[in-house]
Amino acid sequence: MSSIDFINENVNWKNITPGGEIYEGGTADEFCTGDWRVDVPEFLAEKCKQCLLCTPVCPDAAIPVKDGKRLDFDFKHCKGCGICAKACPFGAIVMKKEEK
Amino acid sequence: MANFKEIMSRPERLTGGHRMCAGCGGTIAARNVLKALKPEDKAVIANATGCLEVSTFMYPYTAWKDSYIHNAFENAGATLSGAETAYNVLKKKGKINSTYKFIAFGGDGGTYDIGFQSLSGAMERNHDLVYVCYDNGAYMNTGIQRSSATPHFADTTTTPVGSVSTGKPQNRKDLAEIIASHHVPYVGQTTFIGNFSDLHSKAEKAIYTKGATFLNIMAPCPRGWRYATEDIMHVCKMAVETCYWPLFEVIDGKWVLNYKPKTKLPVEEFLKPQGRFKHLFKKGNEDLIAQFQKEVDERWEQLLRFCEE
Numbered sequence A: 001m002s003s004i005d006f007i008n009e010n011v012n013w014k015n016i017t018p019g020g021e022i023y024e025g026g027t028a029d030e031f032c033t034g035d036w037r038v039d040v041p042e043f044l045a046e047k048c049k050q051c052l053l054c055t056p057v058c059p060d061a062a063i064p065v066k067d068g069k070r071l072d073f074d075f076k077h078c079k080g081c082g083i084c085a086k087a088c089p090f091g092a093i094v095m096k097k098e099e100k
Numbered sequence B: 001m002a003n004f005k006e007i008m009s010r011p012e013r014l015t016g017g018h019r020m021c022a023g024c025g026g027t028i029a030a031r032n033v034l035k036a037l038k039p040e041d042k043a044v045i046a047n048a049t050g051c052l053e054v055s056t057f058m059y060p061y062t063a064w065k066d067s068y069i070h071n072a073f074e075n076a077g078a079t080l081s082g083a084e085t086a087y088n089v090l091k092k093k094g095k096i097n098s099t100y101k102f103i104a105f106g107g108d109g110g111t112y113d114i115g116f117q118s119l120s121g122a123m124e125r126n127h128d129l130v131y132v133c134y135d136n137g138a139y140m141n142t143g144i145q146r147s148s149a150t151p152h153f154a155d156t157t158t159t160p161v162g163s164v165s166t167g168k169p170q171n172r173k174d175l176a177e178i179i180a181s182h183h184v185p186y187v188g189q190t191t192f193i194g195n196f197s198d199l200h201s202k203a204e205k206a207i208y209t210k211g212a213t214f215l216n217i218m219a220p221c222p223r224g225w226r227y228a229t230e231d232i233m234h235v236c237k238m239a240v241e242t243c244y245w246p247l248f249e250v251i252d253g254k255w256v257l258n259y260k261p262k263t264k265l266p267v268e269e270f271l272k273p274q275g276r277f278k279h280l281f282k283k284g285n286e287d288l289i290a291q292f293q294k295e296v297d298e299r300w301e302q303l304l305r306f307c308e309e
């Protein structure tokens, strides 16, 4: 069982891990920060030249790269900062207002 | 060094779902330093108090795939020295087989100021670790108070601009130079440029050079610097093109300049996009910009001498 399954606002103090330690990595991956967005990037795949210049600039690791190619955005984590759209030399990322 | 596509195809070691601000430079720095680790190697990370510490590990949510130790403000260098020493003992006894690399992260507050003595100790003892400072030039986590990394004239909450103040009255110290004076095997200064090859190669050298190494990464903070969040790459580029933030490394005591702009741009190009320097562009404050420019020029000239350029 992952620590995020039982450590939450309702946890009994006896079940909190000693020293506030957790015994696994990368649990934040399960946390959604996508709902922070005001603007949202759109990926225009037909314009993309796969130069990957948009990938190191993302603070939220929200542009997955597989075997040297970028995929569509990870909208669970993207916060809509717009840095990737500015970094793309080919206009393959456009920022739009998020519809809620 | 692995090529850019390979580096970017490596698994993420700093996942999304952390609570750093949208567009945070500190996170870009940390994520890309970790990209320089060989996928088969593991890491032990210590983090001095700062935004990165409190927002990437909110119990029980950690964005770090590797082992991670929360620290106080002042002791990331000491904690990681201890962890590295313990690892060496366990390895010698045959109790650990895999390769671990030791990386400390701290903001400028936790590095230039509060964590300075434990950092200096770790460097002098030459532990096999790298200390990475993500320098955003103020105590951003507690509300933009000035640090010894804050540039001259910056508007911060403890050096507020008003009728009697033109921002921070003092200049900033050069930490990379101070650490180089510890005679450690590797020191690098970098920021975010193009495909990050400067940052990735410096991170790889720092991680895989035996002994104590140091990286100083200028990592803009959109809240504290008050530029448009999406413009971070432009701000970094201007810092380098104006020679405000030169890219250099010190390898076994030898200073090497990594980039020399063809035409050095006036420092206004770096200052202008940032709200914290807005007052410098008011009529009557031309002499303040001239003073800022003079300071940048003097440091650049000194660096050129160090690098024998």
Ligand code: SF4
Residues within 6 Å of the ligand: A041, A057, A058, A059, A060, A061, A062, A063, A073, A077, A078, A079, A080, A081, A082, A083, A084, A085, B023
């Ligand atoms: S908008 Fe910002 S958070 Fe979203 S993918 Fe682009 S760089 Fe990453």
Ligand code: SF4
Residues within 6 Å of the ligand: A047, A048, A049, A050, A051, A052, A053, A054, A055, A070, A087, A088, A089, A090, A091, A092, A093
């Ligand atoms: S920067 Fe633009 S062209 Fe390059 S990989 Fe990203 S989206 Fe594609």
